[in-house]
Amino acid sequence: xxERILITGGAGFIGSHLAERLLDSGRQVAILDNLxxxxxxxxxxxxxxxxxxxxxASITDTPVLDRLASESQAIVHxxxxxxxxxxxxxxxxxxxxxxxxAEAVLKAAARYRARVLIASTSEVYGKGVRVxxxxxxxxxxxxxxxxxxxxxxxxxxxxxxxxxxxHKYGLPVVIARLFNxxxxxxxxxxxxxxxxxxxxxxxxxxxxxxxDGSQSxxxxxxxxxxRALEALLDHEEAPGKVFNVGSTEEISILDLARRVKxxxxxxxxxxxxxxxxxxxxxxEDMQRRVPDTTRIQTLTGxxxxxxxxxxxxxxxxxxxxx
Numbered sequence: 001x002x003e004r005i006l007i008t009g010g011a012g013f014i015g016s017h018l019a020e021r022l023l024d025s026g027r028q029v030a031i032l033d034n035l036x037x038x039x040x041x042x043x044x045x046x047x048x049x050x051x052x053x054x055x056x057a058s059i060t061d062t063p064v065l066d067r068l069a070s071e072s073q074a075i076v077h078x079x080x081x082x083x084x085x086x087x088x089x090x091x092x093x094x095x096x097x098x099x100x101x102a103e104a105v106l107k108a109a110a111r112y113r114a115r116v117l118i119a120s121t122s123e124v125y126g127k128g129v130r131v132x133x134x135x136x137x138x139x140x141x142x143x144x145x146x147x148x149x150x151x152x153x154x155x156x157x158x159x160x161x162x163x164x165x166x167h168k169y170g171l172p173v174v175i176a177r178l179f180n181x182x183x184x185x186x187x188x189x190x191x192x193x194x195x196x197x198x199x200x201x202x203x204x205x206x207x208x209x210x211x212d213g214s215q216s217x218x219x220x221x222x223x224x225x226x227r228a229l230e231a232l233l234d235h236e237e238a239p240g241k242v243f244n245v246g247s248t249e250e251i252s253i254l255d256l257a258r259r260v261k262x263x264x265x266x267x268x269x270x271x272x273x274x275x276x277x278x279x280x281x282x283x284e285d286m287q288r289r290v291p292d293t294t295r296i297q298t299l300t301g302x303x304x305x306x307x308x309x310x311x312x313x314x315x316x317x318x319x320x321x322x
Contacts, residue, residue: 001234002115004028006072008059008105009079011038013186014119014178016046018076018226023049025230030068034058037082042185059101062108069108074115074233077105080155091147098154099161106165106173115172117233118162122179122246122289123152132292135177135242142284149284159242172239174232179246179291182311183222184318194219197257198315201266208273213254216288220247221311224304231300238299244291247304263312 005022009015010031015038019029028051031043035056046052057064059079069075080098102118109116125133126141126149139156141149162173188196200207228245232238251259257270275283296302306314 001025002027002074004030004071004073005233006030006032006068006075006114008032008075008077008101009038010054010076011035011040011043012078012082013038013042013183014181014222014225015076015078016042016185017183017222018078018229019043019046019052021226021230023052027051030054030072032057032059032065032068033079059104062104065104065108066111069105069114070112072112072114074117075105075109076117076119076229076233077102078119079105080119091150094147094150095154098151099157102158102161106161106171110165110169110171113171115174115233115239116162116165117174117176117229118158119229120155120159120175120177120242121152122177122244122291123286124156124159124177125286125289126152127284127286129287131288132248132290133244134292135244135295146284148279163240163242166240174238174240175242176229176232176245177242177291178220178225179244179289180217180219181222181225181246182219182315184314186222186315193217193253193256194260194312194315195319197260198264198312198319201260201264201268202316202319204266204268206271207257207261207266207268208271209254209257210273210279211253211275211285212272213257214252214287215285216250216252216290217256218247218250218290219308219311220245220304221306221314224306228296228300228302231302232296235300241295243296243299244293245296246291246293247308248290248293249308250288250290251308259308260312263309264316 011033
């Protein structure tokens with residue numbers, strides 16, 4: 001078992017849950033986060049636990065990253081620009097953070113022969129229409145004139161770079177493509193649909209559906225996602241491979257809005273907003289996003305345990321109590 005792990009972006013939604021799980025299994029966990037999208041409140045309850053430490057700094061702060069990498073057996077790279085809204089509004093930050101951050105992590109890991117798990121995204125499948133998406137499928141992106149696709153392209157470069165380090169230097173690098181992870185601590189500030197719908201329903205505000213709501217997604221609870229990351233981190237046959245991580249329970253965004261409204265007994269009306277108003281003129285979305293998770297199930301036995309209704313209830317309970 002890998003005992004000393006560094007999590008970049010560890011104060012974020014997924015990173016904080018992963019840190020909890022790894023600490024609970026008796027490991028030492030260090031977190032590196034500049035708090036640009038992460039929140040110290042996500043990890044504050046971990047301060048003082050045996051084996052836990054944190055540094056508030058950027059992954060491009062070379063001395064800090066080098067010190068933490070030298071003390072770690074593995075690095076889980078979660079630091080990235082997150083959320084469609086942030087990507088559309090800040091394309092330079094998206095590209096630089098994702099590509100330069102991954103490069104910095106891989107260089108540091110190579111110096112100390114640390115295993116690396118790079119969190120990628122289902123966005124790399126772009127406008128592909130072959131569903132469910134398999135790790136070796138071709139990808140189709142929109143034009144470079146639409147910065148909507150900058151995030152997908154930058155994460156593809158991260159994957160290429162990580163796998164290049166594996167093939168050229170023998171660095172043990174694993175790629176996990178995450179599909180719509182949701183759960184407690186996730187906020188709707190950057191366009192995340194589930195916390196946004198739940199927050200609107202609880203407040204009695206209009207539940208805002210972008211487009212016509214026919215686009216569909218599969219939502220995986222963060223507790224299931226971090227189980228998958230831990231399994232991939234430990235498995236000796238995982239390096240050099242790409243793994244989809246997500247639920248296969250598909251639902252349209254309109255039906256999601258209806259389900260949230262019904263579950264929470266909300267009087268909120270459902271309001272449709274054109275993509276052009278929500279994001280930018282010419283915005284394109286992926287119509288379906290469904291993973292084939294055969295590869296990770298075959299290797300590790302992992303499969304998601306929580307169904308969508310349980311996931312939504314967990315999000316609602318957290319929002320009521322936070």
